[in-house]
Amino acid sequence: MKCSRCGEECKETQTFCLKCGNPIQSMANFDRMEEELASNVGRIMNSPDDDDDFITDFGFEEVMPEREVEAELSVDEIKDFNKTKNLNVDFHEDIYQIDGTDINNIDEIKVPDEEFDDYDDLDDDFDEDEIIEEMAFKKKAVFLGIIAVLIVGVLIFCFIKFGKSNSVSEFDKIYGKGSDAYTAKNYDEALNYYLDAKSIAKTDTDKIKVDKAILAVYQNQTDTENLKIEILKDLITLLPKEYDYYEQLVSIYDNLGMIEEITSLIDGITDDTIKANLTEYITTVPKFSEQEGTYDHNLSIKIISAYDELYYTLDGSTPSKTSTKYTSEIVINTEGKTTIKAISYNEKGIASKVAEVTYEIKFSYVVSPVVSPAGGEYDADTEITVEVPEGMKCYYTYSAEGSEPTTADTAYDGPVKMLRGKNIFSAILVNAEGKESEPTQVIYKLNIEAQIEYSDAxxxxxxxxxxxxxxxYVSEDSYVKDNGNMIYLSYDSIATIEENEYYVIAGLEKDATEQLSDYVLYGVNTVTGDLKILELDPLTTDQYKIKGE
Known part of the structure; x- marks a missing residue:
């Protein structure tokens, strides 16, 4: 191992460094102390100048004696001496008496014991107590170092605390000046101090304290409504359970007509007790008479609200006062989804939240009508009938060309007389929700001769x-009026009118330039020959009816 102080290589069994004396391990084992002290004798004996003062690692001085030393050393001890050369100690042969014999070839060197007596006191100089004392000193130094670190830490802590104390003191000092100015009713001066104090307030307590003071100043000044708003917002954030600040803020919003801000503020309140005290500013949400969902029939929806101002949309947009005002039930009679959004306004003009509901209409399947008799040829007068289920209506067309009927065509209300010749009868059913069936088409051919021919008509x-x-009279199909205009008779069709078959013949009046100036529709019953003046049915536009009936 190496010494932690000087880096000298040391044995595992050493308790201190042979070069500098630094303790290496615990001094609990003192059995090897004499061996360690003996090893240091070489350092003392190896001084280059006998007259020089020798300063030990432990701080004392000795003067090396001028004498030859004779000692009996084993080979192993000599080897140990050789190892001490790492300590930069030079050995001189003239120090020892070896009897001229090479030390590498003898087992030991004899040195008279009495000659070494002068060095007995040297062992005392390396007393164990001194070494332990040295170690204790070093431990004490470490302990004192730790104490010093702790003291520095305490000083830093005190410095921080002292700094904070100064900050708080600075706040109190400025706040106190503001209070003095407020008491003297110097509100502008007080406000300046309070604003300065607000800028350095650190704790919530200080912030609440100075905000209340600023609010008090504003209440003694004019045109400060907008300034009060910001302070009240701060106080509500710091004191969310204090109803008074909500009431003051809502009142200011109301006076300034800031309706949206009122709604936003109330929406953000989570305390039910506070909300309950602001009911005059809360507009209840509209409700709908029918629950949203899927239906197989038409719907009539009522919007229910405690307020007269009620608006809605059906196109998915957000309702407002520019939307359709609700006055009566909303009828949904078409298939598909319909979304209704509604909003109401109370007496203060405060809007409710938007109510929204979606309905889906899926009408039941409507079967096609059953028409009798079956299509085909008939040789006698025959009636055509349609089965119309309860709650449904039937519409039909009946002509040579055939056409798909709609609800604008003739409504079926009883048997229809079959027309002569080949014609197509088409019919549909419509349920109460307006859902139409697929049409039923039947081709009939009635093979009977008319009793009244066209020429007879x-x-x-x-x-x-x-x-x-x-x-x-001019000819069979042309006539002249007194004014010179001509009337030409022109075949139009054979039509069933009030269950009777008629020839429909147009009397076209033209002037000298052959421009149509007027016309009359004549109908001649194909069976009886009765003549009727006809007109187009305004309800159907392509059907005829007897004029005046």
């Missing part, structure tokens, strides 16, 4: 025109 119309002085 022209004669009947011509007689009507001439007999009523409308125009004079």
């Amino acid at each position: 022209l004669v009947l119309i011509g007689n009507y025109i001439t007999e009523n002085g409308i125009a004079a």
Whole structure:
């Protein structure tokens, strides 16, 4: 091992360094003390100048005696002496009497014991007590070092505490000046001090103290509403259970018309007791008469609110006072999803939270109508019927071309007379929710001759025109009026009107330039020959009805 002080290589059994005397391990084992002390004799004996003072590692001085030394040393001891050369000690042969014999070839060297007596006192100089005392001194030094570190730590702690004390004292000093100015009603001066104190306040206690003082100053000044808002916000943050500050802040917001700020403030309150004391500023959320969900029928939704100002949207947008105002039930009669959002405003104009609900309509499947009789050819007058379930309606078309019916076509209310010739009957059913079925189409061909031919119908119309002085006969299908305008009879169709078949013939009136100036629709019953003036049904636009009926 090596000495921790000088780096000298030492034996495992050494208790201190032979070069510098530094303790290496515990001194509990003193059995080897004489051996260690004997090893140091070589250092004393090896002084280059007998007259020089020898200063030991332990701080004492000795003068080496001028004499020859004769000692009896074993070979092992001589080897130990040789090892001491690492201590930079030079051995001189003239110090020893070896009898001219090479020490490498003898077992031992004899030195008279009496000649070494003068060095007996040397052992005393290396007394164990001195070594222990030296170690105790070093331990004491370490202990004192630790004490010094602790003292420094205490001083640093005191410095920190002293600094904080100064900071608090500075706050109190400035705050006190502000209080003096406030008492003297020098509010501007007091405010300046309080604001300075606020800037250095460290603890919540100090912050609350100075904020209350600043608020008191503002209450004695004019036009400080906006300044009060910021201080009240701070106090609410520091004292969230103090109702008084909420009340003051809401009141200021109300006076300034800051409605959104009131809503935001109240929304952030978690204390139910505080909220209960601010009910006049809280607008209840609207409710809906039907729970949201999926339905298989039409819905009529009522929006329920304690306030008259109630607005809603159906397009997913957020409602406001610019949205549709609620006045009556909202009807949902189409399939799919419908989202209703509603908002209400109380007497102060404070809005509620937005209420939202989504309804989905999935109508039940509507079966196609059953039409009788089956399609085909018939040789006698026949009626067409449709089975209409309770709660449903039926709409149909009946013509040679055939068309898909809608709710704008003829409503079925009883048997329909089959038309002569080939025609297509189409019908649909519509349930109470407005869901339509797929159409049912049936082709009929009625093979009977009309009792009134088309040519007969022209004669009947011509007689009507001439007999009523409308125009004079020119030909079977043309007539002339007194003003020179011509009336031309033109076939239109065969139509069923009030369950009777009619030839529909148009009387077109044209002027000298062949421009249409007027027209009349004539209907001649194909069975009875009855003549009727017709008009288009305004409800269907493509169906005829007897004019005036």
